Amino acid sequence: MDNRPIGIFDSGIGGTSVWREIEKLLPNEDTIYLADSKNAPYGERSKAEILQLSIKNIEFLLARDCKLIVVACNTATTNAISYVREHYSIPFIGTEPAIKPAALRSKSKTVGVLATKGTLSSELFFTTSQNHAGGINKIVQVGTGLVPLIEAGKVHAPETKELLQKYLEPMLAEGMDYLVLGCTHYPYLIPVLKEMIPAHVEILDSGAAIAKQTMAILKENNLSAPPVKKGSHLFYTNANPDILASFLTDVEAQYKTAYLDF
Structure with missing residues (x-):
């Protein structure tokens, strides 16, 4: 059993669609979500920029003791997932078009x-x-x-x-x-x-498949949280937190502004 949170990041609020599927399937897991809205959209950036931003997002989540990271962004996955899997020891779940x-x-x-x-x-x-x-x-x-x-x-x-x-x-x-x-x-x-x-x-879309893969990797690596606990959720953004919160009006969570040097 592992009570550490699952880390999730995206170039903005979009990855909350993936977060919803993860929370639905794994309600006992704590999560930390990072929205890099200041730099959205990633899709218009170079591969080098996308990799740099992905690494900063990952370092932010690792500093908060995340046990697994979901790259809830198709562009970050397709341009950075191979590199980060080679350079970090924790599991990563990517996002690809279905x-x-x-x-x-x-x-x-x-x-x-x-x-x-x-x-x-x-x-x-x-x-x-x-x-x-x-x-x-x-x-x-x-x-x-x-x-x-x-x-x-x-x-x-x-x-x-x-x-x-x-x-x-x-x-x-x-x-x-x-x-x-x-x-x-x-x-x-x-x-x-x-x-x-x-x-x-x-x-x-890929949300449900990502949630299933997250559950499988948690079990495979003995990282699952105790099944009896209720997960808590923390959302960070480096833009206006009200926009992020407006997409999650039905969610019980904390919202914080992430002061990132991005």
């Missing part, structure tokens, strides 16, 4: 992928797509502008809907039956997306 399940389930053999530039241009995304979706028509779209709008709390704003309409039209025109969300911010757009796409098009 290309494989979409490819396996698609009847039309046409899948849409909405993600950041940093994810879509990464070697890891290319390899995963080649290995698991080689015979699938993949319509990939960089979701430019979506993360800043979500970070500003403008999920239902007209400008958000206009961007989504522009990004979805080519995918729908080619007959996609699965839409893969390749950014942890994007699950907050699902209610809006469902208003804009036909009912037969299924939306996939």
